[in-house]
Amino acid sequence: MELTKEYIQNLRQDYRSASLAESDVDQNPFIQFEKWFKEAVNARLFEPNVMTFATADLAGRPSARILLLKGFDENGFVFFTNYDSKKGKELAENPQAAMVFFWGDLERQVRIEGTITKLDAEESTAYFHSRPKGSQIGATASPQSSVIPNREVLEDRVTVLTEEFSEKEVPRPTNWGGYRLKPDLIEFWQGRSSRLHDRINYKAVDGAWIINRLAP
Template sequence: MGEGNIQGIRKDYGVEELSKTSVLDSPIDQFELWFKDAMKSEGSEVNACVLSTLAEDNCPEGRVVLLKFFAEDGFTFYTNYESKKAQQLAKHPFASMTFYWRTRERQIRLKGRVEKVSAEVSDAYYFERPEGSQLGAWASPQSQEIPDRAFLKKRVENVKQRFETEELKRPDFWGGYILIPTEVEFWQGRPSRLHDRIVYSLVDGQWVTKRLAP
């Protein structure tokens, strides 16, 4: 195999620009503006983002999750409460989310404290999911070692049989988290790597913006 030299891969940006005077007062409103724009240009899973948490060895770990709701109070995603990310959040309840929308040459990074959403909120979303996903939440021992895929399929069949005679409910070990942002950065690709970066920081309950060098 070769050395994997990819230094020659590059792209010059220049679709849009971003300034302190062009952004909205609230980072949530600005996020919504860019999110709606991305929905028109990016296609499927525009809500995909990299969620980064802190592992026991103090090394950050990232994985792609799907954002399911956002509002002024924060950004919500769902997972198994016994998964590795959940264990990490239990010990260090802070995380970051990174969104990247290639066609619009935009990135959003946000960070803040993470809390579990209420059981009522988790219940409501759980029963909006397709049946296969509902059963899968019961069947998958997320992040645990399993012998093979047949093991997983067998667990799904067992869950199906169980809920033929029982009323389906949300597993106690599955539900939502909300990331409550204290900082949100909007990045717009610009020519010659002189990118536009506007960051919102929460200061005494108010959002303050500043421009960062690329």
């Protein structure tokens, strides 16, 4: 392999763009997240709603993947997927999950942990029909996370569905819809020089948010 251990070990970046103090953050973590999210959008970062989403099965074996955030408010953070996917099956077994947003150009990270619930059918259907028709057909055609013999199986299925629904609405698959993560922990991380990063942690305790600084 061309990349040596020493080369990888010496990859590092000194963060100097900003700081984060307890006095800087809002008492409400959702308002603080909205502030940072807007700044990521205004900085024209590539897909600022990209997040790493982590689940675990009943045995505690974790898995993670990249997803897109599709909404948030004080009830939680919303995304959509196939209920029969690996993450969907793990969430059915263990509805605890975590999200991580990393906005590298701003030297910022947000970690979110909490409990997952499904959105109601009406909300999932409304979002499904707001998507481009090609995405609707793609979601219908794909048995997400299942083993398939080749790509042609998917492409053939898309061709059939495209013809079938060329002049009518694509129904939302019953195994596709939304989830909401209701957080009990949200942490805001701002990169600082010499790895002395700022970490401001919000933890839900008896219906209130307790704010603490964590060591980097």
